[in-house]
Amino acid sequence: MLLKLFLFFLKIGFISFGGGYAVIPMIQHQMSSQSWLTDSEFQEIVTLASMGPGSIATNSATLIGFHIAGIPGAIASTAGIIIPSLIIIVLIAAFFYKFHNNQWVKASFYGLRPIIVALIAYAAIHLGLQSGKAFAPSWATIMTFVICGASAFALIKYKVHPFTVIVAAGIAGIILF
Amino acid sequence: MLQQLRMLFPLFWTFFRIGPATFGGGYAMISLIEHETVTKRRWLDDQELSDLVSIAGSAPGGVGVNAAAFIGYRMAGITGAVISIIGITLPTFLIILGLSFLYMNLDGNPKVAAAMKGIQAAVIALILSAAYRMAKTSLFDLSTVIIAIATLVVLLFTEINPIYAILSGLLIGVVNITVKMLLGLKVRTEKETPQKREDAVYLEYYI
Numbered sequence: 308m309l310l311k312l313f314l315f316f317l318k319i320g321f322i323s324f325g326g327g328y329a330v331i332p333m334i335q336h337q338m339s340s341q342s343w344l345t346d347s348e349f350q351e352i353v354t355l356a357s358m359g360p361g362s363i364a365t366n367s368a369t370l371i372g373f374h375i376a377g378i379p380g381a382i383a384s385t386a387g388i389i390i391p392s393l394i395i396i397v398l399i400a401a402f403f404y405k406f407h408n409n410q411w412v413k414a415s416f417y418g419l420r421p422i423i424v425a426l427i428a429y430a431a432i433h434l435g436l437q438s439g440k441a442f443a444p445s446w447a448t449i450m451t452f453v454i455c456g457a458s459a460f461a462l463i464k465y466k467v468h469p470f471t472v473i474v475a476a477g478i479a480g481i482i483l484f
Numbered sequence: 485m486l487q488q489l490r491m492l493f494p495l496f497w498t499f500f501r502i503g504p505a506t507f508g509g510g511y512a513m514i515s516l517i518e519h520e521t522v523t524k525r526r527w528l529d530d531q532e533l534s535d536l537v538s539i540a541g542s543a544p545g546g547v548g549v550n551a552a553a554f555i556g557y558r559m560a561g562i563t564g565a566v567i568s569i570i571g572i573t574l575p576t577f578l579i580i581l582g583l584s585f586l587y588m589n590l591d592g593n594p595k596v597a598a599a600m601k602g603i604q605a606a607v608i609a610l611i612l613s614a615a616y617r618m619a620k621t622s623l624f625d626l627s628t629v630i631i632a633i634a635t636l637v638v639l640l641f642t643e644i645n646p647i648y649a650i651l652s653g654l655l656i657g658v659v660n661i662t663v664k665m666l667l668g669l670k671v672r673t674e675k676e677t678p679q680k681r682e683d684a685v686y687l688e689y690y691i
Contacts, residue, residue: 322650323544328614332639332646354600355583357607360504361576362546369580378581385577389569392545396553397565399539411658413674416542418631418657420622422649425635427615432640435608451605458609463616473606480602481595 308376309383316368316387321395323388324419327364329426332433334367343375346437353434358473364388450483491560492567498525499552499571504579513548521555528555548572627660 315337323330331353338344344352352374356366365388372384435455454476461467461475498520505516514537521527528536540550549569556568590596623629635649 318647321544322647323546324542324650325618327546328611329650331611336645336647350604351600354604354607355587356580357610358603359576359580359583361548361573361580365546365549365573366576366580369577370584373581373584381577381581385573389545389549389573392543392549393553393565393569395543395545396539396550397557397562399543400554400557400565410661412542414661415654415657417628417674418655418660419650419653420618421628421632422635422653422656424615424619424622425632425639426646426649427611427618428632428636429639429646431608431611431615434604434611447601451601454602454605455609455612458606459612459616462609462613469610472610473603476602476606477599478602480599480605484598484601 309379312372312376312380313383313387316372316384317390319364319368320388320391323364323391325423325427327362328430329423330364331367331430332426334364334371335433338371344371348374350434350437357469447484454479454483488560488564491564494525495556495559495564495568496571499556499568500575502548502552503572503575514551517548517551517555527559532558631656 319330319333322333335346335349338349339346352367352370353363356363356370359366365385368384368388369381372380372382374380376383435451457479458472458476461472462469502513502516502520505513518533522530522533536551536554540547540554543550549572552568552572553565556564556566558564560567587596619632623632631653635653638644639646639649
């Protein structure tokens with residue numbers, strides 16, 4: 308199991324463009340197709356992962372590894388998702404220092420960037436649909452939308468720090484639910 | 485060699501202290517890294533920092549981990565890169581496991597469950613705002629808008645493994661630019677960058 312976790316997150320690490328949010332759908336796809344976690348367990352993990360510093364993808368890897376195989380699992384998964392960064396950055400620093408100015412690299416990113424946007428948006432919609440339980444107009448659903456809307460507004464319009472938003476949403480949750 | 489060895493502890497310690505401050509992901513910490521490695525320790529000059537930001541932002545993986553690996557490698561070779569990555573990851577790793585222990589002990593507490601529900605809603609907003617910021621800088625012509633919408637539709641209505649989306653993105657980019665070049669159209673692979681340096685550093689446009 309440790310090897311499986313390590314290899315899965317190694318694969319994720321090599322394609323985790325976009326700082327981490329974009330791989331959430333990929334991790335979720337694996338979790339449900341391999342029955343490693345249920346959707347609600349996964350959602351809990353992503354929520355906890357966003358409460359720590361660092362990238363959500365790496366934190367999710369740590370927590371998934373821990374959930375499935377304890378501390379050794381956490382170490383295997385975290386190492387798996389980080390080693391690709393190490394390899395790629397060392398290769399770039401050693402051989403292709405100016406790689407980001409290469410025409411073909413730029414061309415690939417031209418197509419990749421909009422897809423990253425779609426993947427991140429999909430991650431948000433997918434998580435949203437689960438916690439909204441498909442738009443049933445209950446108090447909990449409406450309050451989820453209210454907190455989500457207010458948080459998005461604070462983050463985008465007023466550039467409030469993510470940590471402040473998370474603490475405020477936690478307090479709002481205690482009051483409203 | 486000895487000089488490289490002597491670098492290892494400062495590298496580890498610098499990134500160990502930056503690690504817990506990387507809340508909210510990559511770009512928040514670039515200014516912190518700039519302060520520590522350019523202003524304070526003079527490990528890099530301004531031009532190197534700007535290369536670092538675009539490399540760390542466009543390579544796969546977290547921006548902080550990539551930046552640590554890059555600086556570590558420049559200062560003390562592969563060992564330096566490994567040490568720096570461990571330095572920046574270790575605090576997060578411990579904090580996140582601690583949070584998880586705390587949560588397991590409090591599981592079933594109705595107040596904690598309510599707070600988690602609120603935070604869950606905020607996390608969705610956090611992810612949405614990341615999508616919005618990236619969209620603002622990476623959807624700048626008709627092709628990019630169509631690619632984004634088509635990908636979202638495919639992801640929402642099919643069971644396709646999202647890994648294929650990433651792989652096809654690389655291909656679409658190359659094909660699109662090749663076709664445009666063959667047709668003699670003007671090729672623009674990036675949104676024009678503002679010339680002001682502060683803006684360029686914080687531009688959330690690299691992936």
